Amino acid sequence: GLIGCGNMGVHLATQANQVEGAKVVAVCDPDQERASQASSKLGGVPTFADHNDMLSHSEVNAVIIASPNSQHAPQACDAAKAGKHIFCEKPMAPTLEECDRMIQAAKEAGVKLMIAQVLRFFPVFQETIRLVSSGVIGEPRAVRIVRTGGAKGIFESGWRTKYAHTGGILMEINAHELDFMRVLCGDVELVNAVADQIVHGVYDYHDTFFVEMRFRSGAIGCLHSSIADSLGGYHMVIQGTKGTLMNEGFGGPIRYAEFDGEQKVIQASEIQAEEPYHHELRLFVEAVLEDKEPPVTGLDGRAAVELAIAAYRSANTRNTVRLPLGIAT
Numbered sequence: 001g002l003i004g005c006g007n008m009g010v011h012l013a014t015q016a017n018q019v020e021g022a023k024v025v026a027v028c029d030p031d032q033e034r035a036s037q038a039s040s041k042l043g044g045v046p047t048f049a050d051h052n053d054m055l056s057h058s059e060v061n062a063v064i065i066a067s068p069n070s071q072h073a074p075q076a077c078d079a080a081k082a083g084k085h086i087f088c089e090k091p092m093a094p095t096l097e098e099c100d101r102m103i104q105a106a107k108e109a110g111v112k113l114m115i116a117q118v119l120r121f122f123p124v125f126q127e128t129i130r131l132v133s134s135g136v137i138g139e140p141r142a143v144r145i146v147r148t149g150g151a152k153g154i155f156e157s158g159w160r161t162k163y164a165h166t167g168g169i170l171m172e173i174n175a176h177e178l179d180f181m182r183v184l185c186g187d188v189e190l191v192n193a194v195a196d197q198i199v200h201g202v203y204d205y206h207d208t209f210f211v212e213m214r215f216r217s218g219a220i221g222c223l224h225s226s227i228a229d230s231l232g233g234y235h236m237v238i239q240g241t242k243g244t245l246m247n248e249g250f251g252g253p254i255r256y257a258e259f260d261g262e263q264k265v266i267q268a269s270e271i272q273a274e275e276p277y278h279h280e281l282r283l284f285v286e287a288v289l290e291d292k293e294p295p296v297t298g299l300d301g302r303a304a305v306e307l308a309i310a311a312y313r314s315a316n317t318r319n320t321v322r323l324p325l326g327i328a329t
Helices: 007-016 032-041 051-055 069-081 096-109 123-134 175-185 276-289 298-317
Strands: 062-065 085-089 113-116 140-148 188-196 208-215 220-226 233-240 243-247 254-258 264-266
Touching (some): 007 276, 051 069, 062 069, 062 276, 069 096, 085 276, 096 113, 113 276, 113 298, 123 175, 123 233, 123 254, 140 175, 175 220, 175 298, 188 298
Parallel strands (some): 062 085, 085 113, 140 220
Antiparallel strands (some): 208 220, 243 254, 254 264
């Protein structure tokens, strides 16, 4: 069952329908017109205005939650209590308390909980993980990501203009990058951040961040995030003990070289990879059918939220913040 019939929800449901062993049999959205439009795109499945009503549908045994971020926790907890497996869009939830409730509810109900940190599955980023894991640049010791752009479109109206609903840009956008940096370098020990609101638009949160991290491995990291950049761009650099790897985001290319070695280039078009949303949903379905742990767990989703909260706290207090902020139950 699909909860939340926006563009992302419908795309996820469409991909789920292409996964062997899965079929979307119901959709839910309080906006009945949006629910009806989603239903027509998915073969005329039943529509619901209340997710609890959909959870009682006899053929629903798992849910895709693609609603506003502030609704993830209550909907996931209700799904768990109803015995439904949960695939939840990122960010997991705007607070650690909500993340912990989701983890505990899934644990008590014995259902799978997977968080959709899909950046891991985009071809350029998937290949970046593979290359770094293979040791071509040695042990990763520093990672820098720049992801900037303008606030036109989704941040100009609706629920994404409010921090209470989104968790700000470090959750709504950069849950991806925070998760990815943790995949590369492990858990974070210290966070130091500065922030500003450069463009005073309709959104009620900082639009530009520099977030510095010290990982428990000893590695260091920096994230530059902004929705107040009229040029925009994506750039990642990973420095290792044997060399450096760079990528320029979703369209590539990837460049890497060992010290005093020849530079190698991989174009994005050369990377053979599964459609990323299909990939993550296929792995979720496999986890359910084969009773194994999903590749992105509730604890992984919580870790990205914790990093964002630590960065906000650091920016607001002008102090370095030490992790963990709290322990999941």
